[in-house]
Amino acid sequence: MKTSSPLKWLLSREGLYYLALALLLAVILPLALDPFRLNMVGKYLTYAFVAIGLVMCWGKAGILSLGQGVFFGLGGYCMAMFLKLEASTPEATAHQSTPGIPDFMDWNQVTELPWFWQPFHSFSFTLMAVLLVPGLLAFIIGVAMFKRRVSGVYFAIITQAIASILTILIIGQQGYTGGVNGITDLQTLMGWSIRTDEAKTTLYFVAVAVLFLCLLVARWVDHSKFGRILLAMRDQENRVRFSGYDVAAFKIFIFCLAAMFAGIGGALFTLQVGFMSPSFVGIVPSIEMVVFCALGGRYSLLGGVYGALLVNAAKSGFSESFPELWPYAMGALFIGVVLAFPNGLAGLYRRYVMPLEDRLLRGKKTPAAAPKETTARRDDEALPDHLSVEKP
Amino acid sequence: MNKDDFLLSVEGLTVSFDGFKAVDDLSFYLEPQEIRVIIGPNGAGKTTVLDLICGKTRATAGSIRFRGKELTKMKEHQIVHAGVGRKFQNPSVFEDLTVFENLEVSYPMGHTVMGSLAFKRDAAVIEAVESVAHTIFLQDLLAEPAGLLSHGQKQWLEIGMLLIQKPALLMLDEPVAGMSVAERKKTADLLRVITRDHTVLVIEHDMQFVGDIADRVTVMHQGKVLSEGSIDHVKNDPRVIEVYLGH
Numbered sequence: 001m002k003t004s005s006p007l008k009w010l011l012s013r014e015g016l017y018y019l020a021l022a023l024l025l026a027v028i029l030p031l032a033l034d035p036f037r038l039n040m041v042g043k044y045l046t047y048a049f050v051a052i053g054l055v056m057c058w059g060k061a062g063i064l065s066l067g068q069g070v071f072f073g074l075g076g077y078c079m080a081m082f083l084k085l086e087a088s089t090p091e092a093t094a095h096q097s098t099p100g101i102p103d104f105m106d107w108n109q110v111t112e113l114p115w116f117w118q119p120f121h122s123f124s125f126t127l128m129a130v131l132l133v134p135g136l137l138a139f140i141i142g143v144a145m146f147k148r149r150v151s152g153v154y155f156a157i158i159t160q161a162i163a164s165i166l167t168i169l170i171i172g173q174q175g176y177t178g179g180v181n182g183i184t185d186l187q188t189l190m191g192w193s194i195r196t197d198e199a200k201t202t203l204y205f206v207a208v209a210v211l212f213l214c215l216l217v218a219r220w221v222d223h224s225k226f227g228r229i230l231l232a233m234r235d236q237e238n239r240v241r242f243s244g245y246d247v248a249a250f251k252i253f254i255f256c257l258a259a260m261f262a263g264i265g266g267a268l269f270t271l272q273v274g275f276m277s278p279s280f281v282g283i284v285p286s287i288e289m290v291v292f293c294a295l296g297g298r299y300s301l302l303g304g305v306y307g308a309l310l311v312n313a314a315k316s317g318f319s320e321s322f323p324e325l326w327p328y329a330m331g332a333l334f335i336g337v338v339l340a341f342p343n344g345l346a347g348l349y350r351r352y353v354m355p356l357e358d359r360l361l362r363g364k365k366t367p368a369a370a371p372k373e374t375t376a377r378r379d380d381e382a383l384p385d386h387l388s389v390e391k392p
Numbered sequence: 393m394n395k396d397d398f399l400l401s402v403e404g405l406t407v408s409f410d411g412f413k414a415v416d417d418l419s420f421y422l423e424p425q426e427i428r429v430i431i432g433p434n435g436a437g438k439t440t441v442l443d444l445i446c447g448k449t450r451a452t453a454g455s456i457r458f459r460g461k462e463l464t465k466m467k468e469h470q471i472v473h474a475g476v477g478r479k480f481q482n483p484s485v486f487e488d489l490t491v492f493e494n495l496e497v498s499y500p501m502g503h504t505v506m507g508s509l510a511f512k513r514d515a516a517v518i519e520a521v522e523s524v525a526h527t528i529f530l531q532d533l534l535a536e537p538a539g540l541l542s543h544g545q546k547q548w549l550e551i552g553m554l555l556i557q558k559p560a561l562l563m564l565d566e567p568v569a570g571m572s573v574a575e576r577k578k579t580a581d582l583l584r585v586i587t588r589d590h591t592v593l594v595i596e597h598d599m600q601f602v603g604d605i606a607d608r609v610t611v612m613h614q615g616k617v618l619s620e621g622s623i624d625h626v627k628n629d630p631r632v633i634e635v636y637l638g639h
Contacts, residue, residue, distance in 0.1 A: 221509065224508065224509045224510075224511065225496070225497070225502050225508040225509075225511035226505065226508040226509045226511075228489055228493050228496075228497060229497060229508055231486065231488045231489060232486040232488075232489060232494075232497055234488075235486045235487055235488055236484045236485070236486055238448070238480070238484065239480070239484040239485070239486065239550075239553075240486075240497070241468045241469060242446060242448075242468060242472060242477075242478050242480075243472065243497060243498045243553060243557070244469045244472035244473050244498075244500065244503050244557065245469055245503055246467070246469045246503075246504075247469075249504070249505050250505060250508075253505045
């Protein structure tokens with residue numbers, strides 16, 4: 001591996017792409033946008049977590065999940081439960097018939113905090129739950145499906161059904177979940193108001209930092225032998241199995257990892273937006289997540305991040321001016337991606353922009369341009385963030 | 393010869409697909425270092441036998457004992473770790489990975505989730521990959537994506553992926569199918585090298601090729617053993633001539 005020292009990696013071409021994203025998110029956007037817009041970007045960023053997970057799970061391993069909203073929602077709900085409990089002090093809820101419980105419980109004649117809400121008084125438990133609740137559900141689904149060799153379309157349909165089930169469950173259990181309105185009116189995080197502009201800007205930077213942490217984890221997995229097994233599985237599952245691998249275990253692991261990324265995204269979403277509701281859990285948001293992953297380029301981690309940002313920005317833009325047009329634009333976008341550039345923006349970048357970069361580099365005759373190594377991924381499937389080939 | 397001296401003992405093996413017995417009460421035994429070729433007309437159940445041994449298909453009845461272990465109860469990857477390598481009829485290599493990476497994936501280390509995350513490409517791995525690549529004539533193509541190889545080269549690569557596992561039993565399903573004459577000859581040479589220190593079970597149609605490599609030949613017909621013995625023995629067996637070789 002050529003990334004022996006982190007500094008060397010940062011100065012490699014791939015490292016520079018990461019630096020460029022960091023520069024955009026941590027410097028350019030905060031300087032260019034007012035706090036309101038920056039907070040919106042922060043919201044889009046939380047979807048980038050889902051996109052990274054989908055790139056790993058769908059792009060690299062070929063497991064299409066149409067239920068990532070479930071894990072995003074679970075992470076978001078865990079965080080919302082903590083914030084809601086903090087907002088529901090006996091003093092703040094003195095007018096309720098049962099003070100000290102969330103308002104929606106009181107409205108639904110619930111008189112006692114349910115047992116599964118109790119641990120969410122603890123912030124450290126909540127942080128664990130943000131990771132473990134989505135991770136555990138993904139593990140159960142994974143064991144049930146992958147051990148039985150359910151794959152492809154069947155798996156996608158089942159994940160979609162789970163998204164639908166969870167939405168119905170949340171809406172139906174109004175007294176415990178806040179129902180269709182979700183968990184709203186979240187005010188403070190350990191006494192610190194999350195409603196102010198400064199808080200939102202701080203949370204934006206937290207989201208950026210955590211996003212990079214997740215990106216690096218995903219990149220590490222991708223560049224390990226594990227990552228090569230994923231690609232191999234996507235191509236020739238049987239060959240991997242008969243090379244001595246327990247294919248199900250690899251699928252379960254990557255599906256859980258994607259679910260945990262989505263859960264982190266959901267928790268950061270709740271913090272930045274100030275509420276969580278079933279409208280972020282169901283089938284439609286889950287499919288939107290797949291669309292922005294496809295648009296960005298499902299084989300590229302960075303592509304997924306850009307896809308999430310661009311599609312969500314476009315969604316906001318469209319919805320502000322022509323709200324009724326967005327679903328059509330979204331559909332057109334998806335069809336366009338599938339037909340015209342199946343490898344997404346990352347694929348386009350690799351095909352059209354990177355040759356220009358090569359020419360520029362060669363023009364300057366920098367020594368860095370000399371050892372040009374590209375990956376062995378098929379044609380433009382390989383990605384901007386996938387450049388260094390490990391030469392035997 | 394004592395029964396436990398066999399590397400592989402297949403006894404009473406039966407598999408039935410909705411009542412159709414693709415393999416019917418089949419028994420045969422492989423000695424260590426033996427090269428056994430299975431021949432037979434289409435639909436005789438040859439590939440199914442390999443599927444049963446490697447765990448791809450589950451037996452309805454019967455037993456497959458390999459070095460004292462009962463394979464019919466084991467999972468596919470456990471059978472691989474027990475020492476059985478299987479090459480499929482259509483070359484199945486990982487087209488998105490390089491030749492080097494293809495061989496490395498099969499290297500018998502880092503086969504668990506955590507093991508593969510922690511796997512380091514050390515000198516031993518590189519040496520093993522290069523040595524196998526040399527055996528399968530691909531030493532100059534290590535950095536090439538496997539998708540760009542020719543059909544014959546893919547077949548060799550898949551054989552190489554088995555070799556690097558160091559299996560005690562190597563099963564090859566029509567290794568020279570679709571190869572050019574030159575590739576066929578090279579593959580025969582390759583198999584001769586391999587057979588020096590492996591037990592090999594091959595399915596093949598090319599009688600010339602079979603005669604070249606086989607110690608013993610098993611002829612299958614309708615899921616059963618029709619004849620077994622040296623190539624000359626089966627060639628002259630009237631039942632084999634009747635159903636397979638033709639007059």
